[in-house]
Amino acid sequence: MGESLSDYLYAAKGQMYGYLYQIDRVLYWLSVSSENSIVSIETDDDVVIRLQQGENITTIYEQDKASIKKKYPFSNTNKNLWKSITNWLTLIKTKNIDVANSRFLLATNVSCKGNNIIKSLSSASVDNNIYNTVYQELTDIANNNKSKTLLPYIDKFKEYSKEDVVSLLKRIELCECHKNYDRQNFIEQIIQNLHLKDDEIPYYDIMNSLYGWIVNTCLSLWEKDSDSLFTPRMLWKKRDFLKQQIALKPFIEQAADLIPVTSYEQEKEKGSTFVKQLDIIEVGEDEKLKAIQDFLRAKQEKHKYALNANITQSHIIAYEEGLKENWQQVFWKHKRLNKNTPADIGYEVYCETLKYKGKLAGIEPTYSYLSNGSYHKLANSLLIGWHPNWQNIINKYETNIGNR
Template sequence: MSTDHSASGQALGYVYQFDRATYRLFQSGVDVLEIGVEDIDDVSVHLDNGNEIREQDKSTINSGSPLSDRSVALWKTLHIWAETILGSPSVIDTTEFHLVTNGSLSANCLARRINGAADAKTAVVVRDEIKGIIPTLRDDLVPYGKTISKLSDEQLSNLIVKITVFDKMSSKFGGNIDELQALRVFEPGMKVGLFDQMSSWVKRKIREQVESRKQPRITRADFDKELQGLFRKVTVARLSAIIEPFDMDVDISEYESHGFVKQLDWINVDEDVMREAILNFLHAQDTRIKWSDNNAVSETTLLQYEKDLKKCWETASRRAYRQPFPTEELKGQECLDLTLEQNTFIHNEIMPKSISCGNFHALAHFTYEQEPVIGWHPRFKSLSKGSTKP
């Protein structure tokens, strides 16, 4: 069975455009409003000041370059952009033109010289070279040469100055995935997974817009919203992965002076409850350090988590202190039990009991410089002040 290399090449080129669009969306700054696919060009970037970037993408399945001096890819691209300028001359004033390939440019090729023409003087040299090549083009390139010839010398020179050529742009991701700041905190495998999921979303979104007869464009706001939702899902998975078993071999006598342990003393809990509290406190503390080291949970999220824990305690304390227990110590034990039995959540993921309880004890901890946020004994605030004298 023979392989239709032309068809496979077209398919790869089509996929490459979506990868480039996805890469552009990951790259985009606050000045980018939206990015189009097969809209005004293969890929187009639309900025908030009205300017645009029109991008032509040329993929190759071999190690060479599709942008040789007399390649269809190069001359067809110049033809497309020339037609755009002939149809609307003012476009040149607000547009950059990018020619992108996953192949490699040779050292002395025409595309590289076009890329290097950054001012009027060097552009004239390249312009004259292009005009000199046009009469010698083979038959299939002649129509492209005729279109380019219709540009005035000034228009062709201005176009050349506005062209940037990018080579070696990854065929897998449309660029160097390690350079995407949005993915910098993730491990290599996770970066690939996130990129692939967002690329699939871009394809679906463009397909929906085409079917609805809308412009095939992705707004940066929609992309960011989808990406943040994906980040939340991934972060939840990573939280569970980072919660590890904790070493149970702990001498609880070393923690007798700790504020959260004193709180438990005030309500006369037994030694087993005390030991479990210390282990949970240490486990939660160790886990939070791992979360921080792995950038798994932001400080904002942790602050919100602490607020949620405090609300849980407030509800439990009101219920406990209303009970007709004969002593304050028993009310405190009820407050402790009602608080610790509640589930807690980060990014909608239920935390293991040891982590929930440990973080409650962390809020109950106090020192000479820091008051407890929550407590068990009805008079925990006054008791803590009386037990923190230096």
């Protein structure tokens, strides 16, 4: 049977995950290397690092294999292992690589849970005979191979002498997570390396920008048929530029998950008018919960801006007026042209309105909670609404509450 669409999409997802893992590795190496070092991506290897320390240059050839299935990619009969070894042997021969000043790194987001031929190389510093043992184990697999997938690599492996292979084995290193790979911890390590936590700045935003810079630079260079080469100096210069850009902003935003809202605060808002406005357009419970969180986060941040930033009450008023004007245009359009049920019209008004973030002191907010929360504040004050007949419905609701 042919490959199903779901299989194809899963394979594509895995490939994309692997490519993005390479970007993580590039950022890591740039953050820890000396300023005259050079890091390249997709040149002689997935990632190549030329580490310059004084007059000495060590080149690291790195094969990166990230797996979303958490399947170990360098097991004894895995294609990735044999492809890496034969590619390196070919590279050494065809490009006259100085093996004595080179390291060959197998990097993965998965840990090996059992015995493994390449894993045993980690004991080389204790037992120098391990290289001969590993060579013999690889040779045995090659001689007894029945896998058509491995055949091209095994044929290539057999072209090289024991001396060639052992010379390579002595310089192969494993870089794998010890338990479960946590990308968040990996990114935190890069943030620490770049001293981004030394200042009160949105360091995750800077990391995202640096990540995008690597990707966009690669695409631009590849379009010109040029190699993607980076230096630590380039990274630190970009980091400083981004910090300067943030310093020029009149307010500094925090990512939503860095602004805590308690269960008590959320529960307290469930009876608020803006939540009732969502009830009458039949918004789901998960959307209401997010709306409450956005409302609370926006309230906290605007208070912080008023205290610590160059944001005045007039800036906030002008910002909310701009959001209200956007809502008005959306509301009029849907009330006149939309032929759906009133609740559906209201939901479409709500969704379309929230797409517009507005500009606070001339700057469009990065995160949506500020604009979303501000819309909910306006709805809470009955300055805007979602349902075509929101005013009448809310008035009846409040009248009924008052008569109880």
